[in-house]
Amino acid sequence: MSSVVHLANNYIYIASFTLFLIGFSILLLNSNLIKKIIGMNIMDTSVFLLFISQGYIKGRKAPILEGGGSVNPAEYVNPVPSALILTGIVVAVSVTAFLLALTVKLYNLYGTVDMDEIIEIRRSVDGNS
């Protein structure tokens, strides 16, 4: 019984894990490249959600210190996850941009964005070339 209450309390972790699985399965199973990129973004966002929610403390402020004087660490949220997530977001943006560029290039070369069709076209081209 206690684990169910515990589970209900950690509802954010449930959300982030389900989002991770949704993104993971989209990225793995879809053959359309744009959907793969969307799936990758869902996966990354879910991991960031998990990271940030581990740093949150109920009833505390964001880690921007007001005014000089003594700073009481018990008033602020844990700043480390937000610092790490800034890096994670930039990484996710860069990989997405590179993947989008490759998709545009593939569209110019093959005329389609679907990986299965691209493989068929290449196999038919290799076949008779």
Place this chain on the structure above:
Amino acid sequence: METVRNFPVLIIYIFFIGSFIQPLVRNVRISLLLTVAISAVSSAASAAVVYYVRTNGDFLFDVAPWSAPWGIELSIGTLEAFVIAVICSVGTLISIYGIGMVEKEIPARNIKIYNALFLALLGSMTGIAATGDIFNMYVFIEITSITACGIISVKDDKKSIEATVKYLVYSSLASGCILLAIALLYGITGNLNIRYIHHHLTEVMYLYPRNVLLASCLIIVGFGLKAAMFPLHFWLPDAHSSAPTTSSAVLSALVLKAYSVGLIKILTGVFGIVVMSLLPLKTILMYLGSGAVLIGSLLAMTQSRIKRMLAYSSVVQMGYIFLALSLFNRTGFTGALFQILNHALTKTLLFLSAGNIKYYTGKESIEQLKGIGYRMPVTMAVFSVGALSMVGLPMTSGFNSKWYIGYGAIEAGKIGVLIVIVISSLLNAAYYLPVVVSAFFRRPSPGDEIQQPVNLPWFTSVPMIVMAVLIIVLGLYPDPVINFISGAAKIF
């Protein structure tokens, strides 16, 4: 002598600042020479680090003025110094070879970008090996995966772009898993430094057993996918065979190694022996390794194009490393590290000579290579040295790495592993020797009668000859390297 302590960070800074300068360089020739100069300087610095670690043992270095759990620290031990030295020196040899070959395969407008990506790749691999902080390792893993995809797609033709998309998709899948594992580990231990996580993990392990199990599985899947561990290797043949010559050499020889070293560092550093014995890790790695070795060789035999065959044989050689790791004893670990060096040298040599053959004679498939030994004597001689080392002939370094893995298998009482190694050596012979035999002892098919032998420019043949000599020297007299490496195996 104390200044050598900040050489590892210096190497990383030099590589990255060098790659920042590349787009500003005016003409292509200077850009290529700059790459060679920077990797040469870094390999000299890495040699100094190796010498320092040999005399003074492991050391920690704080990058920011703040000490360990707050700032980021680099933990340089025997394993890290050895791997950094391998990465920098093999990278230098590849960049020297690149002076002649890069202009021939990559469109002119992309050469400066290729050089910048090459330097950033070497720098981030050094970073993966050197860092003592798991989130910092994640950032370097991301740089490595983007630059590895960049140097494939820089060739700008249909096949390489398609291979890059597939590689980048699976790479970002693996990065997602690794980041989730880091989030779980941070959630239960509260800090990111490898030593501190290990310290907290031993206390907290019994409170959150499932988290630790899930985190270790995610890390094994993530790093396995990136290091082409057996069932997750399907992206590798396309990526490594359609890349430019120097890039496929770097990818097979160094990038796979950097990821496996990252896996070793996290498994032994963060989880340690206690947690690893909880998991059935030994059996998983053993079965995956032997699967890679056997099925990889069978797949390699069926290939008709030489670069795809070499790509599959990379999966086989990575299988050796995971097999050696699964033994969990000193000799096995020494065998794994020696195999890293041996495969880095041999696979680079084979890919570079395959690139030479493709450029100077336009031949890619194996049957066309009849009688090529007379047309390109230097390349084929060097290729056969590499092929014999792959097969594991006693005079070459390949023999020593198989010897130590086999010896470790006997010590660990796992005769099955020894049998797998022997069978795989025969299988390796089955797909490498025909190439060598047909190159020297077969008449070229009447169609393409090739006349006078090709003389290669010095910067193409010198690195290949140096690597061939190194393979033979390491075969005959591996003791200095072995004594240095076995110092790293004290973990087991």
Place this chain on the structure above:
Amino acid sequence: MIEDNDIILKQAARVLTPFILIYGIYITFHGHLTPGGGFSGGTVIASSLILNRISSGNHGSGPEIDRMMGIASIALVCYGLIKAMGTFFPDFTHRVLPRGIPGDLLSGGAILPLNIAVGFVVACVMYIFFCLIGEEA
């Protein structure tokens, strides 16, 4: 894509761009005081550049991209050098770039120049992404 008679768009862009730019610069410079910093400030600056590019028609971008790449490389080289200086000569950096009183503008030690460098890099890179990917096939 965009004909020449869309005066409204051009005028609106000309009016809006300075404000977006100043806002982006404000975020970058006040990175160590208010939430924000190099990355978010750079993106806002990039948005003003992109607004300008759209309003004046998506013409060819070859030389423009090389120039932007040059700026990003120079900013990154400065970033690397400041960072290396901070690692190898920490006390020198604290003398040259003092920590100051935590609260006023010039107080972050090495944080302010690093923030500016990152702002430049992110602005140029986001602009390059938009130019290249946004261009018609």
Place this chain on the structure above:
Amino acid sequence: MKRITVGLLLGAMLVVLLSTVSEMPQFGSPSNPTHNYISSRYVGKSALETGAVNVVTGIILDYRAFDTFGEATVIFVAALAVISVLARGGRSGD
């Protein structure tokens, strides 16, 4: 048929993940392992040691500055890769 196996696989993974969630530390409780001496020093001393009032920027650019250095390289490398793929004159095709 493929859809069913995939569904089962994902269902199994979800069960595994949810079982770990039930064991993870309480969300938002002050006694979580992540709120240890490290994060309290960051908040407490960042104004003095780094001069930054915004603690997150203090961490990014001073305590863990090597991360951000690697990250600036990530952006730079991604820009180079995009240029190499899409730059004008890329009509070489195969």
